[in-house]
Amino acid sequence: MPEKILEVKNLQTHFFTKSGVVKAVDGVSFHVNKGETLGLVGESACGKTITCLSILRLVPQPAGKIVGGEVILDGVDILEMTNRQMQEVRGDQISMILQDPMTSLNPVFTVGTQVAWPIRQHQKNIGKKDIWEKVKDMLHRVKIPSPEVRLNEFPHQMSGGMRQRIIGAMSLSCQPKLLIADEPTTALDVTVQAQFLDLIKSIQREDDLAMIMVTHDFGIVANVCDRVAVMYAGKIVETAPIRELFNDPRHPYTMALMASLPKMEEDLETLYSIEGQPPNLSNLPPGCSFLPRCEHAMDICKEKYPANSEVRDGHTVSCWLMEK
Amino acid sequence: MSEVLVEAKNLTKHFPVTKGLIFSKQVGAVKAVDGINFTINRGETFGLVGESGCGKSTTSKLILLLESITNGTIVFEGNDIAKLSKSELREYRGKVQAVFQDPFSSLSPRRRVGKIIAEPIVVNSNIPQSQIRDKTAELLEVVGLRPDQASFYPHEFSGGQRQRIAVARSLALNPSLIILDEPVSALDVSIRAQIMNLLKGIQKKFNLAFLLIAHDLAVVKHMSDRIGVMYLGKLVETASSADIYHNPLHPYTKALYAAALPSHPDQQKEKITVTGEVPSPLNPPEGCRFHPRCPEAFPRCTQEEPKLIDMGNDQQVSCHLYDK
């Protein structure tokens, strides 16, 4: 029986700007089980990054605010926590890796110092010698060669791939329950990306770590994820186990997106392309947000946002087509 | 019968590395491109793939004469481009254009889009304003935009639309060759197919040759007729798009394609055979540059640089494995 580590219920995060309210995350619900990877897929401005920031309660203020919903980590609603309590959670129970290894590390501190920070912060009773042992262990785990030497190097002395692994070491040093990875391999070369994803997967297996992988790349999804949630304009439009999603996508956006990707095994002249532009979150049409670009649009799509329907066990879609 | 448009012979570009504050002395060189040979035929797409530091961007800059050639030649329509007279250079610029990766820095923020598109024409000829206006309107339509949008500024367009404008501008002088440097990687996934279809469409319509540089192997395979694989300044293999995928010969090509992400979770995940990261182009390994990471290296590889071998069927590879 899979054990839920994280459950997000109807999360809503809005941004209050001069030109109106932007509903960056508009009623998002999903869960992540222990030891599994949930893919959060979507394009820019679909809300996937803000969803992750909301889970960590790091939404940029004062413009951004979590206005509703629950985020339950291992049984506790962390939205109800005080700031102090939340600080204990960050880095210790939930960790996050970001996209750009160049700017994720502080250029003026050694790599060892930076990996030690989360340990220092969350494990107050550890002696100095033990901290360095732990740091060396972590570097070894993320397959950094000669960790004793690397400890004292600075970020600029390392390649992008190594830097990303250092960041991995930092986030995993306190053995969190959940790791959120936001497009961690976008800036990496193809072979380095493959190595990094392999590394993350093996650590996940060893630690029974739950992971949210945020990405726009279906290749990463196919490689790493167990379940997938597809986001569009601040909402989740489809959730399914990985094979279900690839074999039987049901939401028009998911179907269109997957069809528009060039695949190596295929030899097409032209690609299927989705009409129109990505949505403007401050000016969403009423009803279904995908309507302007949807091939299967019906009258009811203009009026009401579709309810969640279940295709099969574990596979849900928000689309009026399901009601037909 | 395809006509050779561009021929690069032993193309080399070294960037000098200097030391010393006042009297700088050259202490070494970054061998960004080191003796590569390839041809691009009229009307076809030649794709260049490779990871950071392989020299593909530098190659494109050499063809565009944005950097000077250190050694070797590029022959365009029978003329050595390093030896062009002023008027021949002007003609060359008219025939070779480019579209770059970032749709936001490709267009001057303070000029109207119509003026941006028309600039190449204005600079290179004395065509009257009314004709220029017509041509601009025509180009906007070719790329799927409206002629009345010529009076808008770049910031009024989305990323995908700005890339279309960049394409329109590149067509202004009726070029024979367009260098596409990561034309879709900065765009939203749902927009990429639109732009790729647009590019293929104009290629057919105007019989254009493309030099495509991209890191997404599926994109390169979809768009290219022939592909060249570069590693640390060397071209290790060239072949037709299908052959590179179905029958890669060079160990690096095999590793590269093995590392590419699958398009379906059930796809056979090949074992990654390559270890470590790409070394610095300042100090490339002796002999074959790939030998330190190559799973099939043998003693000859550490001493002797492999020559380019023709394997027939328009496939060429630089590897001692095939030189027995």
Add this chain to the structure above:
Amino acid sequence: MTNSISLPSKFNQFLLAFKGVPAISIAILVTFVFFGLFGSFFLPYDPTEMDLMSAEKPPFWMTEGSTAHILGADEMGRDVLARLIGGASVSLQVSLVVILLAGSVGITIALLSGFIGGKVDAVLMMVTDIFMSMPYLLIAMVLAAVLGPSKNNIILILALLGWAGYARILRSEVLRLKDQDFVKLAEVAGCSKFRIMTREILPNIVNTLIIMATLQVGTVIIAESSISFLGLGVPPPEPAWGSMVADGRDFLTSSWWICLWPGLAILFTVLSCNLLGDWLRLRLDPKFRQIQ
């Protein structure tokens, strides 16, 4: 096909641009410029006309004051208000010409230095650094003393010392823009280096120039006032706020109005310039322009 960027109509954009505008600063500056340009039509008196009978007459709301001299009269009987207006004209002339000269030289050097690079850059920047490391006010005063007080000398001196700041800052803008793709594409399209500098790069640095110029108005007025205060600036009897303050120094406790009004004029004009410059910087910064 929906255009995902929906802008308010052009007219509404125009109005929206005035949100958060420092209205008071602009009002003060508009007044300054107005009187600086057209003040001569409003002069109640000739600013240099002496009337020893009215010497040190206080402003009209005090005893002994009268509406003949609304803001009072100085020690020579000259009307303070008239001199204030006349001084505005001097300050305006000097600051505008200085900014024009310094700005033009600065932007040209920035373009050449930043765009051409190499030895040209090294040499030009060395010269710029030399000029920048000169203590502005001190050198201005020394030069004024050496060349003799005159309005034109002041203008030349202040321009000479002012261009370096523009050159430095605008050069870094040029360097940033040089790497942008649209510059490379201009080269690919066959544009000459000159055309790229003037048609591609220049329009993109004009905003910074405007902001710097606005902020410099204040600095120039203070500089001119300081030099005039020391008696090295605009020679009497032509009115200048600085020399007015100097003249009134001896009467600070008795006829305070001789000093106060020009002092306040300097204060408010310079303050308004700085506030306006700050606001312009926020408004014209491209990062902020993207947010709609």
